[in-house]
Amino acid sequence: MPRFFLTTAIDYANGEPHLGHALEKVGADAIARFHRQLGYDVHFLIGMDEHGQKVAQTAEKQGMPPQQFVDEIAAIFQAMWARLGVAYDQFIRTTAPAHKEAVRRLIEQIFAADAALPESQRNFYERSYTGLYCVGCESFKQPSDIVDGKCAVHPTRTLEEVTEHNWFFRLSAYTEQLKQLFRDQPSFLEPESRRNEILQLLEQGLEDISASRSRFDWGVPFPRPLSSGEVQTTYVWFDALPNYWTARFFPGYDQKAAWPADLHVIGKDITRFHTVIWPAMLMAAGEPLPRQVWAHGFISLGGERFSKSAGVKLTLDEAIERYGVDAFRYYLLRDVPYDGDGSFSWERFEEVYNSDLANTLGNLASRSIAMIEKYRAGVVPAVAPDAELFAAHGASLADARAAVDGARQHRPNESIGAVMDIARRTNEYIQRTQPWVLAKDPANAPQLDTVLTTLAASLAHCAAWLAPVMPEKMQAMWEQLGGAGAVTAARLDQPIDVSGWKVTKGAPLFPKPEAAKE
């Protein structure tokens, strides 16, 4: 069984999960679920980035030890992922001993490689860094953050020139190798728009980066002291990014999380870290690179009804409660292109819910099941479905698959669109064949058998193909159709035979909530 190891970015433990977190996780979850149903042995890794100065500060403000603080945040995130149906296989936390130990291991691996290099080429070296330090932010400021010689965030404070001596990583030495990577394997970073940005960065040339810092100690102690004897804290690059690689050092995960990963799903804002710094680190350590990085876009609360001035905000709880978890997942994945940006609005949510879920799909299920009950006592006739219709369906399914198995990148929205084409085509088929007319004359029984089987088969395929997006609702639909077992066990690369299935009309799958209407 082919393996598919995908990851999402680990979330910074500095606040609660929001719409943006949800988009990434639900999107990656759908990709993971699609692969499971395509027959892959999937390992889906997500987690938390729990170190760093900000976390330590926030914990302090709340008057608790940092570990306790991140424990609570991690629990909140995990509860949200459970609620959203995000079925990860491993949840990694950077404060876990196994991670910290593996970080040391990775760094030592690079030091070991350095031993064979002349001093001027070593990956790790000590260097003094002088920068403008903002006491308010407790961080160094880049020229772009400075306005009129002051920190843009704390204009009343004076920036101090501070010198710090750190371990550095010779990122600049990898410019050519990275260019080569993108030449040989353009698909290393998708979508193309993001790749262009990184290519531009590589053209400009890279600067070396800090590998350790002295100003905070909430993190992994850098394995080697400076020549002065000072032990510093491993900086974020060498702590957070390696989580994908350290996952396999957790007990029981040595095979499941075997490196390299097939796909890193990340937000477009951290593309450079994952496609420049991370591969360079792996090159330095002599480790293989992940096969691909997918940088998704963002979702905003752009609509008027969510304007800040109106004071309208949105919590994930609200978004879930209105129409249910699966409808929310559907809306996110259907309405936001995974390679670009989108915006959340209740207006669009309602449109999508009513049009796609209630009218097109839900009603198709209702009418089909009702007719099978009415005309065939609930048993799907054991005949072949309409060949012509299924030829068209087959083309749609091929499209749906290409949009999620990597062939045409990772676009759940396009996959969903292709499946909805099946539902629309089937509604049209009903109108064209008019089973209620066929039912009036027993002589038409064979034709009616074909029509009813075609309806059940069409729906069964919709259920299987939308299960990665709406696992609970599609399970309900599957059961109404009389499918055995879990719909998530239905293989997408095989046709589904519905002969003899016993359908049962249940409650509408996607009821229109009168109460929610204003």
Place this chain on the structure above:
RNA sequence: GGCUGGGUAGCUCAGCUGGUGAGAGCGCACGACUCAUAAUCGUGAGGUCGAGGGUUCGAUCCCCUCCCCAGCUACCA
């Protein structure tokens, strides 16, 4: 400022290397049907394909200029 990608029906967007008719979904209007969650099916509405030049027998798709929008321009992550 520089770089990249965009500006196509009310909305969200497809339109590969230029060629007889500019499309989809939603929304809207009208019509049809009754199996169904007042759902569905059909038809239509007639968008200077951002603006102005140019190349070509012919451009939404090529070139130039301009206008507008978005992203990137590295150590908070």
